[in-house]
Amino acid sequence: MLSTRALSASKQLSRKVSVLGAVRAKHTVPDLDYDYNELEPVISAKIMQLxxxxxxxxxxANLNAAEEKLQEAQAKNNVAAQVAVQPAINFNGGGHVNHSIFWKNLIGExxxxxxLHDGALKTAIEQQYGSLDSLTKAVNGKTAGIFGSGWGWLTFNKALGHLDVIATANQDMPSSVGHVPLLGVDAWEHAYYLDYNNVKAEYFKNIWRVINWKDVAKRYDNAVAEHKASKN
Incomplete structure (x- = not known):
C-alpha cells in the first residue's frame, strides 16, 4: 500500500494563481503523518482515504474558488458580491482548518x-475534570448532543484561561467563539458511517484510542503561553 505522502504528493505543491493581476497561494490539503491504515481498527483505511x-x-477546492470570487469582487468594489461569497468562505475555510487539526490529533495505537503523558496538560485535565476518563465522557456527551453535523472540542477558553469542552455546528471553528482548538472530534457522518453505521456512540468511544496526546499537549502549551503573554 502506498503511503499517503506518495498518494497526495501532487496536492502539496504550492500553486499560484493570478486574479486580476494579484498573485496568491492556493490552499492545499495537508499531507498525513501516517498511512491510511494506521488508525485501524478504530478508523478504517477506506474512511481515511475518502x-x-x-x-x-x-x-x-471550494475555499479556493470562493476566495477567487471574493478577490474579483473586491477588485470591482462590488460589496454585494463580497457579502454573498462570505458564507462559502466561512464554511469551507472552517472545514479546511478543522480537518487540518483533526489529522494532527490522530495517531495509531x-x-x-x-x-496521555505526564505534563501540564495532564495536570490541567486532572485538576478540572478529575481524570482523563471524566474528560472523555464530558467531550463525548457534548459531541453526542450535536443536532445534525458538527464537532466536539477540547479547547482553551481564552476568556477564562483554562480548558473547556464545547461543540460547534457544521464547520464552525472554536476561534469564532474565543476558544483555541486543542482536540477535535469530527461528528459528521462521513467520519464514521462506513465503519459504525448509525452507532456513532461507538465511534465516539473508540476514537480516544487513537488520539495523539502529544499534539494536543503542544497546542495546550502554546495556548497557555500566548494567554500569559497577552496579560503582560
Missing part, C-alpha cells in the same frame, strides 16, 4: 495513540 482525499479536498 475523508482526506475527497471530503477535505472538496473543502479546499502502536505509535502512542491514546496515551
Amino acid at each position: 475523508h482526506h482525499d475527497k471530503h477535505h479536498a472538496t473543502y479546499v 502502536k505509535n502512542g495513540g491514546g496515551h
Whole structure:
C-alpha cells in the first residue's frame, strides 16, 4: 500500500494563481503523518482515504474558488458580491482548518495513540475534570448532543484561561467563539458511517484510542503561553 505522502504528493505543491493581476497561494490539503491504515481498527483505511482525499479536498477546492470570487469582487468594489461569497468562505475555510487539526490529533495505537503523558496538560485535565476518563465522557456527551453535523472540542477558553469542552455546528471553528482548538472530534457522518453505521456512540468511544496526546499537549502549551503573554 502506498503511503499517503506518495498518494497526495501532487496536492502539496504550492500553486499560484493570478486574479486580476494579484498573485496568491492556493490552499492545499495537508499531507498525513501516517498511512491510511494506521488508525485501524478504530478508523478504517477506506474512511481515511475518502475523508482526506475527497471530503477535505472538496473543502479546499471550494475555499479556493470562493476566495477567487471574493478577490474579483473586491477588485470591482462590488460589496454585494463580497457579502454573498462570505458564507462559502466561512464554511469551507472552517472545514479546511478543522480537518487540518483533526489529522494532527490522530495517531495509531502502536505509535502512542491514546496515551496521555505526564505534563501540564495532564495536570490541567486532572485538576478540572478529575481524570482523563471524566474528560472523555464530558467531550463525548457534548459531541453526542450535536443536532445534525458538527464537532466536539477540547479547547482553551481564552476568556477564562483554562480548558473547556464545547461543540460547534457544521464547520464552525472554536476561534469564532474565543476558544483555541486543542482536540477535535469530527461528528459528521462521513467520519464514521462506513465503519459504525448509525452507532456513532461507538465511534465516539473508540476514537480516544487513537488520539495523539502529544499534539494536543503542544497546542495546550502554546495556548497557555500566548494567554500569559497577552496579560503582560
